[in-house]
Amino acid sequence: MPELILVDKQYQEHIALITINRPKELNALNLQVMSEIRDALKELDDDDSVRVVILTGNERAFAAGADIKQMAGKSAVDMLLIDQFTTWDQIRKTKKPIIAAVSGFALGGGCELCMTCDMIIASETAQFGQPEIKIGVMPGAGGTQRLPRAVGKAKAMEMVLTGRFISADEALQAGLINKVVPVDSYMTEAVRLAQSIAVQSPIAVQLAKESVLKAYEMPLQESLAFERKNFYMLFATEDQKEGMSAFVEKRKPDFKGR
Ligand code: CAA
Secondary structure (H helix, E strand, O other), X not given: OOOOEEEEEEEEOOEEEEEEOOHHHOOOEOHHHHHHHHHHHHHHHOOOOOOEEEEEOOOOEEEOOEOHHHHOOOOHHHXXXXXXXXXXXXXXXXXXXXEEEXXXXXXXXXXXXXXXXXXXXXXXXXXXXXXXXXXXXXXOOOHHHHHHHHHOHHHHHHHHHHOOOEEHHHHHHHOOOOEEEOHHHHHHHHHHHHHHHHOOOHHHHXXXXXXXXXXXXXXXXXXXXXXXXXXXXXXXXXXXXXXXXXXXXXXXOOOOOO
16 A cells, blocks of 8 residues: 555546545655555556546645655766666656646656656646756756756756756746646646546547657657657547547547547
């Protein structure tokens, strides 16, 4: 049983919720939290009743970064042997879409964890930042790579080199997040987004997510070929027949994920 996260497999129909639960430490991401998130996502990925996962913290903090107290005394060799970022790679491999529902601090590893998710809904109190520079290091869980892809080089460079936090509004303008809403409705908004994905064909959603991620990981010609194969593959599914028949027959499709 996880101790530092809460997992609700049936938060809503087809929607699971993972809540990081270390409120006193502002949800600092120690090794145990990250392993628990990885294990929970693996289990939810294997569960056909779940189609979308929401990952959240609490109103004050999504997560204030990797656990500085756990890292403070470590040597480079310790860090290499612990190899914590393999866990992050496994999280990135989750097949189902993950929506980060963010309120308060999303800093350092917390900002990187949001960016490892597929979409971000933020409360207007959310603050995003990569403040590692202020403690003598730099981002290590994708911050120097995913942030520039999301907000462009100039803003990413400024955030990484000065540690400046940006508000939810600035994050929205920069393209880091999907939507900003009042603090009392960020969960509702995340659920609304999850529901609008959960009604689609789960297998089409999975292949579409995989294809969009390739845009960041492959040269264009290769990722276009990858996309094309996934597109053709979907014509082998019952959901494609159902989706297109439903359109022709002017009714709502009933997708089964087959
Ligand atoms: N690691 C461990 N503990 C943390 C933490 C972190 N990243 N962030 C906050 N905490 C703890 C504090 O130590 C404090 O604990 P105590 O009550 O035992 O002292 C508690 O959470 C509350 O924090 P504050 O009293 O500092 O709260 P605040 O409102 O005054 O400040 C804050 C909030 C601005 C977020 C501040 O806590 C802060 O700057 N935190 C660190 C942010 C940071 O540097 N994150 C990057 C970490 S490195 C990283 O993430 C590397 C990577 O790429 C993976």
